[in-house]
Amino acid sequence: MNKKSLLAGACLAILVACGTAKNSTPKVEVMPTQGDVDRVQTKFPGYTLDELHEGKKLFEANCNLCHRLKKPASEPEEEWRTIVPRMVKKVNNKEGHHVDPAGEEKILRYLITMGSVGK
């Protein structure tokens, strides 16, 4: 192999690496923990870590169809309570996507819970 093809190979490897990084499903970095569930127990009695995880999954699967995933801390609770129903209507207008009222509540609780980290 000559120098040129080595260089071309290196460039290709970098391009491929970047390409795969871009195409992977976006994930929210912060993993919810039991501590998060405990923090909002008075607000959402009986709330579980499973429900919190489900809310995160629904959020990741449906809330980046038109824009990037918004950060839970980007809006205060009162705002999420009006934004989420409005956005879920948009999700449900998209073919192949459906979030039912229980799912809407899970997304809302996920955003309120993770938006209150450190508060």
Ligand code: HEC
């Ligand atoms: C069908 C496209 C679409 C989907 C799906 C969608 N959004 Fe949006 N979103 C928009 C558009 C368009 C705007 C800006 C204009 C507006 O507010 O309607 C927006 C704006 C926002 C904003 C900025 C605040 C605001 O009041 O405008 C937030 C926060 C948001 N979206 C959250 C979400 C969440 C959470 C979900 C998932 C439940 C979601 N979006 C799903 C299209 C979408």
